[in-house]
Structures are given as structure tokens and as C-alpha cells.
Amino acid sequence: MLFERAEYLARVARAKASMQARGIDVLLVASPANQFWLTGYDGWSFYTPQMVVVALDAEEPIWIGRKMDAVGAKFTAFLAPDNVVPYPDKYVGSETLHPMSFVVEELQRRGLDAGTIGVEMDDYYYTAKWHQVLTDGLANARFVDAFLLVNRCRMVKSEAELQFMREAGQIAAAAQQAAFDAAAPGVRQCDVMAEVYRVTTAGLPGFGGTFPCKPPNAMVGEIASAPHLSWSDEPLVPGDLFYIELGGVRHRYHSPLSRCILLGKPSAEQDRVTKVIVEGLEAVLATVKAGVACEELAEAWTNVISRHGVEKDSRIGYPVGIGYPPTWGELTASLRKGDKTVLEAGMTFHCIPALWADDGGLVVSETFAVTETGAECFADFPRELLSKA
């Protein structure tokens, strides 16, 4: 088990307080990240339906999943055996049986089929079909949308979680270094990324890495104008600008880190724009502390760039932590104008300001924790356009 039982119970208590405040008796958690946070359950099994149930009057949550994965729940979740409930394989990939029918029956068996049931209406893994089967099967319950309820509870990290994110930050820095070391004219883009993956997977001598929940956004040249495309197997050529947003990972906790590598000497504009980005980023970091609102961080950025004559109104960051595909973002807040979310010590963000220069996007990002007095960055890596001639 990654965390103490007491830590898991404190998390469950936090979720229950939020449920109570919203009149929810039973919470059905579809999000694998939220399931992991609440129970410790961790396995690449969420391609088959599984559900975590939090009931106000039960101490522990219940994990319901495929029979073969109940074994994994015993290895990873803090739950008593009674609270790991396997469904038989006949529910898998069947045209007549759906795993959510099994969930309905289990809720009925436990008397959790009435009152107000919260569901994560817009979570990636909560499909229209799941909702249909559940609402048809639990006609006595009232369903309400509890999307992001648990995500919000996850925002403040414990010391143990922060430690994983610090380690992930060190891995991220090592991976950026590996990319820089590998990048050279004639080297294929995929061979640079192979070095990134080698390092994020191996980690460091003191602690290993693992797989990230998403691939790096890593693009060269004009392709980088599309922010979510990917590298190719073309060889790098002199002058290429390699945009790399990657994440180090420890036990599903991600610390993203973004830099650009230029194969050549920066143009005056690339140099100037990078300096604006770094000045803006550092203004944001200097503004961070408990009690400040997300929009104030965005404002710190906007003030810097407008002083340099740049206007850009898109968000410059988001809360980060536990990552399951398709994202390591927590989906709860944004560093942008109008977001009134108040920072608390232990919250963690990826601040990723980017600007366009000449024919390429430039970026310098940091992942940090909010403290009572400032920001603690997880990586220690030069804040610059990394150039090699």
C-alpha cells in the first residue's frame, strides 16, 4: 500500500463532507484517478467497467470490478475483503449483460438503492450507457451530478503525495536533460523521444519511474503550431525547434515540465520572447501563496507580457497530480481570468505559459506546490530556450 490507512480514511472523510454538504447519500465514482485516490486501487483495468461506491454511513468505500481484477484490488487497495466485490466474466463484452446491472444489484443488496445518488456525469469513463443502466435499475433513487466533487477534494496534497510529486519533478528534469543530450542534426525525432521514455520509465538511481498517463506533446517545426500532435521519425536538421511537454511520474503522480530545444543559435526574437515567458512565469511564481486566487496568477502573467506589448488571454496553467488517461490535469480550476479558486497550501499546479516567436512556439513551464508563503517548484532545470549549435 502506497499510503497509510489513516490517510485513505481522511480522504474518504473529505469526500463525505462534500457529499453531505450537497445532500448526497451515495457517491458512484467512475473516474480511475478518483478511485485510486479514494481506495489506492491501481491497475490498467479501467477499460472494463469498474466503480467505487462511497456511502455516507459506511467507513470504507466499496470497489466493484471484474473478477480477475479483484486480485489487483487486494494488492493495491486499503479495503477490507468484503468491500472488494468482483463481478463474473459473463458481464464483460456481452450484448445482453452490463457490468452496471451488477452494480445495481450490489447497491440493492447493501440497501444503497434509495436516497440521493451522486454520479460523475461528465467523467471520461462514465458513459451514457452506464447512466442509462443505473437510472433504469435504481428507480427509487434520485440522481444528481457530482462531476468533479472528488477531483476538488484531491486538490490539496498530503506530505506523502507531495513527496511523490517532488520525485516525479526530478525525473522530469532528467528526461528534459536526456532529450537535450540526444537532440542533434541527423538524429531522428523518435530517437530523441526514446531517450525521454527511457528516463521517465527508469527514473533515477534512488527511485524508479513508470509510465506516464499520456505521451509527451513533442513536436518539431510547423507541426508545433498544432499543440497536441506528435513527433515523427524524420531526422532533425539544423535550425529545428523541438517543443517538448513531458511528465515525470511516481506512482501515478505526475510533475509536468516543458522546454524547447533549438538546434542552432536563437534569433533575437526567440531570445526576447523566451525572456518574456521566463519573466512572466517568475512573476506568477512570486505571486503564489495560500490565499491568492487563480485569476491573480493569470494577472501577474498578463501584466508582464502586456508591458512587453504582448496580448494573449488563454489559460496559463491548471491543477495537476494523479494522472490516468487521457489527462494528468485535475479539471477543477484554471489559471485564467475569472477563476476565483483560492490557493491553499498543498495544492499543485502546472504553470505552462507559451508564446509564438518567428515560426515556432516557445514554452518554459514549472510544476509547483502552493505553500503558506510561496511556491515550491518540483524540478530544478534551467528556465531558458535550450540551444545547441
Added chain:
Amino acid sequence: MLFERAEYLARVARAKASMQARGIDVLLVASPANQFWLTGYDGWSFYTPQMVVVALDAEEPIWIGRKMDAVGAKFTAFLAPDNVVPYPDKYVGSETLHPMSFVVEELQRRGLDAGTIGVEMDDYYYTAKWHQVLTDGLANARFVDAFLLVNRCRMVKSEAELQFMREAGQIAAAAQQAAFDAAAPGVRQCDVMAEVYRVTTAGLPGFGGTFPCKPPNAMVGEIASAPHLSWSDEPLVPGDLFYIELGGVRHRYHSPLSRCILLGKPSAEQDRVTKVIVEGLEAVLATVKAGVACEELAEAWTNVISRHGVEKDSRIGYPVGIGYPPTWGELTASLRKGDKTVLEAGMTFHCIPALWADDGGLVVSETFAVTETGAECFADFPRELLSKA
């Protein structure tokens, strides 16, 4: 563009024929794999809602997604500019606006808001909320479940698709070889997996690799009794059995390959059980050809293992191809008793029979294409328990 326009149009025609057979006028495609197959659009942007619309009376599909990702659509999709429809960023992560409201309005603008609309009710990315917003907004339409409609159209691959899967198979074999070369007492599990990732990302000298849509299922020791857990950063010790199911990838086309590495000399039982697996696998491969049903492949396996006194009734494989998280499976059929799906030339499967021996799971798998006369395996790698003393 990865494929010719004619190939994309032939795919769309296949989807339309299936729509027509089921009385569907407009198909809303949420699955990123199906979107990629229908349009070529490929980007890690599906964490924000995006939709592909196939209308019976329009030649091309329509891609609707976030404004910043419309740039990626221009690079990757075969669509005319008019059929790439960006929505503004105010729809992203908003509590009041939902991207599906924009989809509703776009369908209204194009007169596609009546008749019968097919939706992928149980697709990972088609959330309960999407369905709610769409059905509320399109009150004149009749909604029907078209889950797996496009997945079924994808099953038969073109020669160009098969070529990517062949290359992916070669990468998978190289990655298994790299794992074997790296595994040794004292080496951390994560360092073995780092070699796997290095090879799957770099690919081979003739063609590069890329990221897989899911991490390898790779476990050592008792953890391997849970099929979807992961490696750790513990060092390997003599006697360890490393179960590795991984995928080589070319342009989102996956060829999985599974083997076990034993750090030591196989026990008599490990040896015997591996021979049963290989005999069973080869009996399956010998049965494969166009016209045979999936359940006949399962029967070939069952006949072999029952002759050896083993009983096991779980499925031994599934169709494979384009992979987006969380799976590279096509979700349409299973190699198991009762599955009457008839094999056609160009269909591709991962046959992954596993059995338990002593205290560990053993596996030998192959990914293959169905031909008129047999099976074409994509990897060329020894079918055995790989042991090194």
C-alpha cells in the same frame, strides 16, 4: 496524410452502408479511434470533447473540436476546410457552456438535427453529460445506440493498414528482445521496462516507433496473479518470472506480443505448461482462415489443453488494430466459446493464451492477420519461455 483520400472515402462508405442498414441518418462518433479511422485526425486532444459527424447525404464527415486543435485537423485529416469546425475556448472547462451545445448548434446549422441519430452509447468518451446535452438540444431527432458500428467496420484492414501492423510487429519483437537482454539479477524491473520503452519509441532503423496507447502489462512474481498491475523498482532476483505483454506501434496501429522471461532454469512444470500453451496457440493459428468462426479458434485451443488435462474457459484473444487509450482492442468480438463472428481476410487479432504454472502465469501470444488460406503473424520471435540462468 497517412492514407489516400480514396481509402478514407471507402471507409466512410462502409460506415454509411452500416448506417443505412440500421436506419441511421446521422452518426455522431465520439471514439477517438473511430474518428482517426474515418478522417485521419490524430492528436492527443480527446481529453477535451470533440466529435466526428457522418451524415448519409454528405460525402465527407465533419470534425468538430477545440479551436487550437483545428490546426491539427488540417495537418492530419483528409477533410475539406469547411468540414473542420472549431469551437471557441469559452466552451472548455466551463460550468455554463458545454462543447456538445456547440455540436447541437452546428448540426442545426447544417440541417442535421432531425431524423435518426446514432450515438456510441457505451464508448469511453461518450459521457452521460454529452448524451444529456445532445438529446435535450436535438428534441426533433430520434436517438439510437450505434455503439461499435464503426468498430465493426474497422475490422477488415486495408493493405496499407496491414503494412503498419507488420512494422509494429517487428518493433514489438525488438522490444521483447530488449527486455530479455536487459533482464538480469540486480537490475531493477523499471530499468528493464525502460529498455522496452526505448525500443517501442525509437522503433527500428527503417521506421520509427511511437507511444503505445497503453503501458505494457508487465509484472514480476506474485503480482503477476493480478493481470493488469505493473512493474516496480525492485531489483530482479534469481528465479524471478517476468510476464510482459507489450505492443509495438506504427501510426496508432498496434501489434501486441507477450512473452515471459525467467531468470533461471524452468521447472519441469513450467516447461510442460509452456509447451501446452505453444501447442494450443499453434493449433489456433493452424485453424485460422477466412470463413472460420471465432469460436472455432477457441475450440482449437480447448481441444489441445483438454488433451493435456487442463480446463480453462476464458477468452484467448480479441481483434486489435488502432489504439487510443484505454485499449488497443477493437471491442467487437472475442476468441471464445459462443462467438459466431466469421473471420474475413484482413481482420487482425491478438491471440493471447495464458496458463498458470507453479506460482506464476505463463503466456505466449501472437498478433496475426487472417488471410484466405491461413494466418500471417506480424512478429518473428521465439515461441517459448525465455530463460536465462
